Amino acid sequence: MKDIKVELKNLTKKFKIKKNIVTAFEDISLQIKEGEFWCFVGPSGCGKTTLLRVLAGLETPTDGTICIKHVDDSKPLNSMVFQEHAIFPWMDVKNNIAYGLKMRKLKPNQIDDIVDFYIDKMGLTPFKHAYPHQLSGGMKQRVSIARAFANDPEILLMDEPFANLDEQNRVLLQQELLKIWEKSGKTVIFVTHSIDEAIFLSDKIMLMTRHPGKIKNIYDINIKRPRIIEEIRSSPQYADIFQDIWLSLRQEVSYS
């Protein structure tokens, strides 16, 4: 039985804009187990990004509680991968990936080993000394993902990291992400608009209602791993889950 890694109880976030109160999401309660891959899906504006930012500690919740099990104090609680490339333009690939490890004052030879491992895993070896302006969008996202895993956080938070990529790069990176995640055993929370992406990646999908977002349903994605996208897309199981989620999401989108 896996331990609970993240527990949210009645979590609500409201923003005050002048005299108005905007509820970004409300009454979110869930338990995420160690090593699970979750996707949050929902209509635009339902509060997915805000929920991720609250989990990252970038926003404080208005109500409710968050408990993230911090097993090793020497490691960061979370690392976040954004939709936009959030790597440092003045550092080459190697130094971008090494940044968090240097901040944690790991020994140089330890840093080199970890950085080389993730550079290799993300197919970045020929670009090790390249600067971000010399990389394609897909390569920059590979660097962001390598950096997030290299930091070895308790949980990984990803906010539509593949949204700006073309279809071929998106599929390749989804596959790479699953490979690296399966080896790492990390707990991942991933926000996406794409039902297809969510089914391919997840153990569980939380579908949110339209604004202000609440939990509409939580789906178990019991498709065996390792997953191969071509096989999954052509399986009847995929078609059934896709249809279920789409019909439920469509109700929310058409109300909004």
Ligand SMILES: Nc1ncnc2c1ncn2[C@@H]1O[C@H](COP(=O)(O)OP(=O)(O)OP(=O)(O)O)[C@@H](O)[C@H]1O
């Ligand atoms: N800093 C802020 N100040 C005020 N309101 C905000 C702030 N951030 C988000 N909101 C509001 O909270 C709600 C949820 O926004 P959020 O960006 O989390 O939704 P989302 O589901 O991620 O949307 P999308 O799918 O379009 O990216 C929206 O109504 C938004 O306007």
